Amino acid sequence: MVAITSLLTGLLALSSSAASTAIRRRSITPPEGCPIPTWTVSDFRWYNGSHSLDCVHNDVDINTKGCLCGSGWCEPDPATCNGTMVNVCWTGMPSYQPWGYGPPQTLDIKFADGLTCHDEYIGYRVHDIGHGASNCGYADRGLGRIVAFYGSSNEDSSTGHLDYTLGDGHALKCDNGSSITYSGSVDFALTCIHDADFNATCTAPVFEVPVLSYQWVS
Numbered sequence: 001m002v003a004i005t006s007l008l009t010g011l012l013a014l015s016s017s018a019a020s021t022a023i024r025r026r027s028i029t030p031p032e033g034c035p036i037p038t039w040t041v042s043d044f045r046w047y048n049g050s051h052s053l054d055c056v057h058n059d060v061d062i063n064t065k066g067c068l069c070g071s072g073w074c075e076p077d078p079a080t081c082n083g084t085m086v087n088v089c090w091t092g093m094p095s096y097q098p099w100g101y102g103p104p105q106t107l108d109i110k111f112a113d114g115l116t117c118h119d120e121y122i123g124y125r126v127h128d129i130g131h132g133a134s135n136c137g138y139a140d141r142g143l144g145r146i147v148a149f150y151g152s153s154n155e156d157s158s159t160g161h162l163d164y165t166l167g168d169g170h171a172l173k174c175d176n177g178s179s180i181t182y183s184g185s186v187d188f189a190l191t192c193i194h195d196a197d198f199n200a201t202c203t204a205p206v207f208e209v210p211v212l213s214y215q216w217v218s
Contacts, residue, residue: 027184027211033175037182039164039209040112044188046130046202048153051102055089055121056128064088066098073099096121102199105129109147109162115140117147143169144181153192153200160190164209171217179217184209 030036054061067074069083071094078085088098096104107119107129117136119129133148135141144167151160163185166172171179186209192202 028213030211030214031174031180034178034180034214035172035174036211037166037172038113039184039211041109041162041188041204041207041209042112043108043110044202044204044207045106045108046151046153046192046200047103047106048129048200048202049102049105050198050200051100052105053088053096053098053101053121054105055096062087062089064098068093073097075099102197107134107149109134109136109149115145115147143167145170151190151202153202156192156194158190158192159187160204161185161187162209168217180214181217182211182214184211184213186210 027036064076064087065085066076066088067078067081067083068086069081073095074081074083076085076099086093088096088101104120107117109117115136117134119135121129130149130151130153132150133141133146136145136147144165146163146165146167148163149160150162152158163183165183166181168179168181171181174180186207188204188207190202190204192200194200
């Protein structure tokens with residue numbers, strides 16, 4: 001009986017260790033004389049409202065017209081609209097929370113080194129939040145840095161995924177004068193709280209994105 005208990009304890013420990021390793025991978029050792037970055041996500045917040053305007057997946061929203069009156073939205077009734085009936089997903093709207101919709105979906109990822117990524121649905125920059133590249137600034141993206149998030153807000157607890165590509169424009173200098181860039185990825189614990197209307201507010205504890213590969217730039 002003792003032997004069986006010890007065996008089960010060992011298997012559980014091994015399973016726990018494997019799960020931990022899957023989420024907490026270690027960074028590579030950089031080439032000699034080269035620096036290696038540390039990417040720590042200090043704050044992660046994702047709001048996914050059940051009544052947020054969806055200009056990506058929802059054909060009804062994409063084709064819906066609202067009453068634009070001045071710098072805001074009025075009741076979308078063509079007979080009483082004291083403004084102009086326009087598509088709610090059109091570019092340049094003063095607000096992407098039209099009449100009858102809830103607050104827009106937003107994603108904020110803050111890194112300890114100061115990098116901040118922010119996404120929300122707006123007509124001229126529609127990011128499919130939770131399905132790829134986040135908006136960390138167009139100037140920054142022009143330098144090749146891409147932070148991509150993948151996840152679901154449907155469950156109370158799930159696993160999110162983050163990819164980080166440093167990009168040639170942020171290449172680091174090695175002692176021999178060469179330039180090097182890095183990329184990495186990580187799975188992390190994602191916790192979502194849902195209200196009565198199934199609006200989800202998702203957060204994650206502080207986590208590090210391990211550096212898993214490098215590429216010479218020059």
